[in-house]
Amino acid sequence: AQSVTQLGSHVSVSEGALVLLRCNYSSSVPPYLFWYVQYPNQGLQLLLKYTTGATLVKGINGFEAEFKKSETSFHLTKPSAHMSDAAEYFCAVSDLKAAGNKLTFGGGTRVLVKP
Amino acid sequence: EAGVTQSPTHLIKTRGQQVTLRCSPISGHTSVYWYQQALGLGLQFLLWYDEGEERNRGNFPPRFSGRQFPNYSSELNVNALELEDSALYLCASSFSRSSYNEQFFGPGTRLTVL
Numbered sequence: 145a146q147s148v149t150q151l152g153s154h155v156s157v158s159e160g161a162l163v164l165l166r167c168n169y170s171s172s173v174p175p176y177l178f179w180y181v182q183y184p185n186q187g188l189q190l191l192l193k194y195t196t197g198a199t200l201v202k203g204i205n206g207f208e209a210e211f212k213k214s215e216t217s218f219h220l221t222k223p224s225a226h227m228s229d230a231a232e233y234f235c236a237v238s239d240l241k242a243a244g245n246k247l248t249f250g251g252g253t254r255v256l257v258k259p
Numbered sequence: 260e261a262g263v264t265q266s267p268t269h270l271i272k273t274r275g276q277q278v279t280l281r282c283s284p285i286s287g288h289t290s291v292y293w294y295q296q297a298l299g300l301g302l303q304f305l306l307w308y309d310e311g312e313e314r315n316r317g318n319f320p321p322r323f324s325g326r327q328f329p330n331y332s333s334e335l336n337v338n339a340l341e342l343e344d345s346a347l348y349l350c351a352s353s354f355s356r357s358s359y360n361e362q363f364f365g366p367g368t369r370l371t372v373l
Contacts, residue, residue, distance in 0.1 A: 178361060187263070187349055187364035234302065245290065245353070246315055247362060249302040 146171040148235050150250035158258050163222040165253045167209075167235030170216065175237040177218040178247065179209055182232045191233075194218065205229070230257045261286070263365035265350050271371045272340050280335040280368045284352030290314075291333040292353070292362055293325060297346035305348075308333055337370075345372045 151166040169175060176195045180188040192203025199211040205228075209220045218235060235250040264283045272278050284291050293305040304317040308327035322338040331352075337344055347369050351362035 180364070185366075187366045188351075189364070190361045193361055236302075245309075246292065246304040246307055246317070247294075247302075248304070251301045 146175065146237055146248055148237055148248055148250035150233075150235050150253050152253055153251060154254045154256065156256045156258060157225045159227055160224050163207075163220075163225045163229060163255065165220040165233050165235075165255070167218045167220065167250055168216055169218065169235075169237045171237060174211075174213055177209075177211060178236040178238070179203065179207070179218070179220050180234045180236060181205075182234065182252075184231075188234065191220070225255075225257050227257050227259065230255055263350055263352050263363055265348075265365040265368050267368060268366065269369045269371075271373065273373050274340055274342060276340050276372075277336065277338045278340060278370060280337075280348050280350075280370070282333045282335070282350030282352075282365060284331050284333070284350075285363055288352035288354055288363070289331055290353045290355065290360075290362075291327055291331065292351040293333070293335050294349045294351065295319075295346045296349060296367070297343070300346075302349070306335065340372045342372050345370060 147170050149168045178193045179191040182188050191207050192201045194201045194211045202208045207222045232252045232254045234252045236247040266281045290309040292307050295303045307315040311327050325335040327333045347367045349367045351364045353360040353362045
């Protein structure tokens with residue numbers, strides 16, 4: 145069974161500083177990879193996804209992520225944090241070989257942005 | 260274009276009762292997924308429906324069930340509610356069953372079991 149690990153359940157950054165959220169997955173084959181954001185009392189919104197092709201993926205709100213097969217990682221970054229980035233972020237994988245189209249999520253990382 | 264909608268937004272039930280949650284996918288989407296987001300347990304896959312049939316099921320007991328209607332909307336039913344069923348239930352939809360298609364999530368139904 146595949147799994148997703150997000151290092152750090154809480155991250156605190158200053159406004160304007162780099163945001164780095166770590167995601168590692170375990171899968172027998174490279175999966176499709178997703179980052180979602182969840183604002184308080186809301187559902188999940190897709191930030192970006194990696195399926196095939198270029199390993200550096202750009203998403204919405206200035207976020208990007210790089211797929212590194214050798215490290216089984218898909219870390220999310222944003223060069224300069226904004227107050228509106230305060231939310232919970234989830235990394236997810238969709239296993240190509242799994243029976244059924246389901247997402248397996250990491251535990252989430254809650255981001256606090258300090259002024 | 261309207262997103263995924265869910266009803267009700269909040270629900271309070273007592274142990275042993277039954278509950279039905281509803282989800283309407285984005286127009287044109289045929290796949291509907293249900294996830295449970297319980298405190299301390301993260302996001303767990305519950306059920307996947309596509310073209311009116313249950314295609315996959317997560318590690319949940321049979322008292323969690325559902326169905327998908329011809330218009331692709333879906334219901335999630337939970338029987339014999341237990342305290343640990345308290346959670347945010349998220350519905351998502353996608354254009355097809357292909358795993359590269361992103362899932363679009365609704366705002367969720369928050370269920371509290373007393």
